[in-house]
Amino acid sequence: MGVMVRWEPNALGRLQQAAFELFMERGFEQVTVAEIAERAGLTERTFFRYFTDKREVLFAGAAALSDLMVSAVADAPESGAPIDAIAAALDAAGTMFDEHGAGARRRQAIITAHAELRERELIKLAGLATALADALRQRGVGDPAASLTAEAGIAVFKIGFERWVAEPGGPDLTRVMRAALDELKSVTAGK
């Protein structure tokens, strides 16, 4: 006989879907890991193979987002200025979110409503700024230019994202962030 080892198809996606549903139905605090696993038809043990806690379900995409943006910086034309490489990274992020509009907005609504989630988001954004600054240094950008350009990009990302989430019928994120970057250029120029 022996133990049946069953491969769970798309366990990650099912856990995320179950968590989102439960967070929306009952509120983030009220939901336990056991309930998420049950709704997904999986075990708690499986949950903890993918996530350290229920907060992390909401930030599962952070590493992929960082990789995507870092690659965009690395692949940007060598002739461009550092801010152009960051603009390319913002475009890449925008395109990714624009393909998942409704899900990204639902996720953000949950985060915005909880201080502990907003804090974790700040930590993820700070990590993203560090990764982008490193990517710029890899291109030969010095300091503090690398750090400042990366932080400027994160400011645009943060403010652009907030505006995009607040206006569900509005322009897509890529456009909102391009407009925010233009606005940042304008305000730093003293306009």
Next chain:
Amino acid sequence: MGVMVRWEPNALGRLQQAAFELFMERGFEQVTVAEIAERAGLTERTFFRYFTDKREVLFAGAAALSDLMVSAVADAPESGAPIDAIAAALDAAGTMFDEHGAGARRRQAIITAHAELRERELIKLAGLATALADALRQRGVGDPAASLTAEAGIAVFKIGFERWVAEPGGPDLTRVMRAALDELKSVTAGK
């Protein structure tokens, strides 16, 4: 007879001094609130009149810093651009820290060494960005210009502060932040 109610002169300052000494001597994790109170010659009860936990000792100045920077934005010449009001706020902050150089660097060394303190610092910086954006809106600056200008200022503050802390014999914080703001203007202009 009756209970003696003793006024403790400069309890706040004594608690801060005691906490800094103990954090430096034994490391942040190892120190308890009871030990901080004892070193200061005060009771735990007095400690909790001033701070919610031992982390807050390191952020006791955050509200005063925010007030100082917000006032500088409010008092900046009406004819100036939003970024000039933020520059005035950075100057005010720089002057405050330059008067407490050694203490500010010691404090930062403790924060940098602990993830939970770096997280709380990110939260304080995000709160500072919100306060500065509100102060700009009070001056009639619209959105997203107000948020972006405030975030740009916080980027300069963060990077400038890191550089200043890393170079104890270097230029003062006011100068480091002015240079960082010039650099930010330069990188956003595509240089």
